[in-house]
Amino acid sequence: MTDTVTSHGATIVVEGVSKQYGDAFAVRAVDLTMAPGECVAMVGHNGAGKSSLIKLMLGLTTPTEGRIRVLGGDPASAAASHIRRQVGFLPESVAFHPSMTGRETLDFYAKLKGVPRTGNDALFERVGLEPAAVKRRVGTYSKGMRQRLALAQALLGGPKVLFLDEPTTGLDPALRQSFYEIVRDLRDAGTTVLLCSHALTELEGQADRVVVMSRGRKVADGSLATLRSLAQLPIRIRLTMPDGSVIETTCANDDKVAAVRRATCAMDCKGGVDVTDIEIVQPSLDDMYAHFLRREAAE
Numbered sequence: 001m002t003d004t005v006t007s008h009g010a011t012i013v014v015e016g017v018s019k020q021y022g023d024a025f026a027v028r029a030v031d032l033t034m035a036p037g038e039c040v041a042m043v044g045h046n047g048a049g050k051s052s053l054i055k056l057m058l059g060l061t062t063p064t065e066g067r068i069r070v071l072g073g074d075p076a077s078a079a080a081s082h083i084r085r086q087v088g089f090l091p092e093s094v095a096f097h098p099s100m101t102g103r104e105t106l107d108f109y110a111k112l113k114g115v116p117r118t119g120n121d122a123l124f125e126r127v128g129l130e131p132a133a134v135k136r137r138v139g140t141y142s143k144g145m146r147q148r149l150a151l152a153q154a155l156l157g158g159p160k161v162l163f164l165d166e167p168t169t170g171l172d173p174a175l176r177q178s179f180y181e182i183v184r185d186l187r188d189a190g191t192t193v194l195l196c197s198h199a200l201t202e203l204e205g206q207a208d209r210v211v212v213m214s215r216g217r218k219v220a221d222g223s224l225a226t227l228r229s230l231a232q233l234p235i236r237i238r239l240t241m242p243d244g245s246v247i248e249t250t251c252a253n254d255d256k257v258a259a260v261r262r263a264t265c266a267m268d269c270k271g272g273v274d275v276t277d278i279e280i281v282q283p284s285l286d287d288m289y290a291h292f293l294r295r296e297a298a299e
């Protein structure tokens with residue numbers, strides 16, 4: 001255990017945290033723990049409380065109730081500069097000065113963060129910004145180049161905790177792919193990564209855990225497998241016939257073998273038709289997200 005990890009081995013501990021603005025709750029009684037090397041996706045509608053929770057974990061605001069520990073300390077305390085130096089943040093929209101070059105921009109942020117700029121070339125290489133691009137003014141950058149620069153800014157100082165708010169908005173599929181490759185490398189190297197996104201389908205396969213927020217509350221938290229088993233949503237089975245037609249049936253996950261048997265038997269009885277393909281479609285993250293929101297609304 002290092003001094004940057006709490007006694008539970010977690011890098012982030014959020015306990016019973018609420019944040020009120022006037023009478024309105026932006027965040028309500030949230031508990032959340034994250035471990036080193038864990039990538040968590042936080043999803044929720046506009047206004048669900050995701051950014052408010054990130055601001056609390058960054059120490060930019062303080063909880064109305066509850067306690068937050070990041071890397072073993074209170075991120076909002078005056079003495080937390082050593083914590084903040086180990087935390088990276090990629091905000092939803094980053095506005096760099098258009099007349100500064102990529103290099104000048106990263107040097108500026110390195111100075112703000114109090115980390116040496118000697119590692120900046122390696123950072124540019126890591127995020128895929130070519131040396132020629134680094135010398136250009138940011139005003140001439142494409143959206144993808146700006147986002148790469150924004151990621152380089154978030155990676156300054158080799159953060160142990162990284163918050164990424166809607167990191168892939170506006171990026172083409174190839175860039176998204178390379179972005180998630182970088183995130184995977186960071187996670188494998190032990191960085192705790194929290195990813196906020198509306199692009200739910202894209203998050204499948206990227207995150208170890210999914211946290212669903214709704215109206216300031218955490219309404220679900222678990223791996224996709226755990227959320228699937230909690231939601232108990234039906235799976236879809238698609239059977240392709242020799243003539244190319246598709247028969248679709250739904251059933252509980254535990255019942256899929258019996259359901260295929262029932263469906264093929266029914267066809268046999270009708271004249272012995274072979275099945276050329278079977279596809280089992282698990283509920284998507286979108287389906288589960290909708291389920292947990294419906295359940296929360298009904299409570």
Ligand SMILES: Nc1ncnc2c1ncn2[C@@H]1O[C@H](COP(=O)(O)OP(=O)(O)OP(=O)(O)O)[C@@H](O)[C@H]1O
Nearest residue numbers: 021025026027044045046047048049050051052053
């Ligand atoms: N500084 C503030 N003053 C007053 N209300 C606020 C403030 N910050 C957030 N809120 C309110 O708290 C709620 C949660 O907002 P928040 O920005 O955290 O949601 P979000 O999930 O990040 O949404 P989005 O996906 O649109 O970014 C909203 O109702 C918002 O209006």
